[in-house]
Amino acid sequence: MRKEEKTILRTGNNRFLKEYNQAGVLDLIRLHGTISRAEISNLTGLSPTAAGKIVSALLKIGYIHEIGEGKSSGGRRPILLELKPNSFFSVGVDLDIEGIRFVLIDITGSIICHSFNRINKNLSFSDVIKKVKDITEKAAQDLKIDSERIVGIGISIPGIIDTENKKIITAPNMQWKDIDLETYFNENFNVPVYVENEAMASAICENWIGCCRDLSDFVCINIGTGIGSGIYTGGKLYRGVGGSAGEVGHIVVNEKGPKCGCGNYGCLETMASIASIVERVKNLPTYDSISKKYIQGNDKDMDFDTVLKAARDGEEAVKNILMESAKYIGIAVSYIVNVLNPSKIVLGKEFVKYADIVIDYIKEIVKCKALKHPESFLEISVSDIGENSSALGAAFIPLKILFGR
């Protein structure tokens, strides 16, 4: 059990103490898997009566259920409690230029269903949200889930987000700017909706179920159409004063690199994003023969999966572009290591598709370029979760609130 549990239960504004305690006990049950009323009382310092009342309330709502008797430690065998699978649900959505990644999880964090829905690149934000509504409603209908059993929807967006006021400040790849979200949400959903930056959503996911559980200082770098990161410091997501912390895609890693949308030349995003890799493959002198060999059908354009197919098939020029992009990722990672001294850097999203080809090279670059001391504390990992991490992280936002985290 993490240290803070007892504190959650004893402090806080008295008016909300009941809710705090309910959330705290629910979280305790989640962390323990199965637990008895007596253990809850012991671990929280709540009296057996108070603990019993909270458990009854949680049973009545249906968040938890009794699953039989545990071992006796002398007296009567205690009844064990656990989170009730399929009782309540949360929805996570990751919006990207490629489409809508949808995930529905239950209160235990199990994925109940997920899907990827391509969208027309010219859709407005309003159209996209309607599409999210349709997907959510269809999934709920198929699974016979009432909206009362959906605790909330989390939406991950590749841009700078004002999470508190529910605004998109800017999402350049989506061409969205200054969008007030509350009205869209109220019109389309009758459950609470939360928004989050996509890399921060992934960091939440890695911290909740991924390779950064129990870590307090880590950075989750997402390589996709763009490149962004979610930073945890001292056990908390670090947003910065304007909510945009983590913009590692605009560290200049190659002074002679191409011009970036931000105005600089050779930003990491221009050298290592998926879009930039595809672009550079297209500019190869041997591109014609590569495209002839790997693209079936004349109407299809080169995409990243085809790039990877060519690289794995032994096209040296293509593989070199991947390795070069890896070098630049290594350089940027070195700076992050020097500045933040994290215990882990996780590389995720589309990176997982080609991690096997480049990860060792990235580790080599970082070992060579970062300062020895912070490097000695660092583990570089490939996300186990991959492309679903932002959708999942978004789905955990309503659950985190439910569990008082």
Place this chain on the structure above:
Amino acid sequence: MRKEEKTILRTGNNRFLKEYNQAGVLDLIRLHGTISRAEISNLTGLSPTAAGKIVSALLKIGYIHEIGEGKSSGGRRPILLELKPNSFFSVGVDLDIEGIRFVLIDITGSIICHSFNRINKNLSFSDVIKKVKDITEKAAQDLKIDSERIVGIGISIPGIIDTENKKIITAPNMQWKDIDLETYFNENFNVPVYVENEAMASAICENWIGCCRDLSDFVCINIGTGIGSGIYTGGKLYRGVGGSAGEVGHIVVNEKGPKCGCGNYGCLETMASIASIVERVKNLPTYDSISKKYIQGNDKDMDFDTVLKAARDGEEAVKNILMESAKYIGIAVSYIVNVLNPSKIVLGKEFVKYADIVIDYIKEIVKCKALKHPESFLEISVSDIGENSSALGAAFIPLKILFGR
């Protein structure tokens, strides 16, 4: 008053509740300047009796004193309390290759005396600590201060420090490595001694009395022999997992730059540290005529003050080197702005000596290179404190502990 006060006083381990409350009340008095017992009781939620008891204890120790009556709000005129100047003291020391910067402050934070003591560059750590002991003892004797009235000594070191275990991991400019400090301290001082990285000490100072009071997310960059930074996130000094967060001196800002001690080429430290600026002036083709003009006495070497004299005197080539170093500071600051989205970046230490020449140019570079959104939240400041910031920050460490912060 800051929000956390009430919490300090009501939570925490019961065994230490008395100490917590004493420290909390002392801090309240510090923050308010003058305050009555009734106000202390009101603001903390402590009963008048409990507040009165704590005040009596603090009066008895001598941390505070009564300074007459305040305004009545109906009944008897309340007696006002404040921190007692010159009652207790704290020592701060900043060790650098140039010498020992010493400062003695009282409980109110006022500087009682300070000095700069040149040291022989070949002194061992043991010799330097003996020197610190001598300086401290002499100051205490001159001012007739018993050691019981010194709450502690803070020592700032330009290197990677394990503050918890009191170890120097590495201080490359001082050629110190893997030094266990506890024995040195026990042998020389009979008051608690604390160690801190020099840039982190400056950040503490800026947060305590400088331009970053009440700021929770800021970065304090020290330009001196080397370049380092102290980072605050969420109102706390951010150390990273190995205590070395903030090593911004090793961000590569010029791929064609000279080799750095860390193994890379063109690190910020090689392009903008004071040592690198002096070095580049020495490599100017016109150096002979510059040195003839500005260096009096044949035995004297070019130093930074002479560089500045030449620049201010209109030596274009020298001024260009300063401007170029400023450009590289601007580039590194842009990365920090993108990654951390802080509300303020303070440039300090020797930078204050030439800030007037370069600060506008640095601001221009950052405006042009950083992402618009985080840049819009940023203020770039020159430290008001300058060269004493690390010594002062180190002196605040024992006081912060006294005030429970």
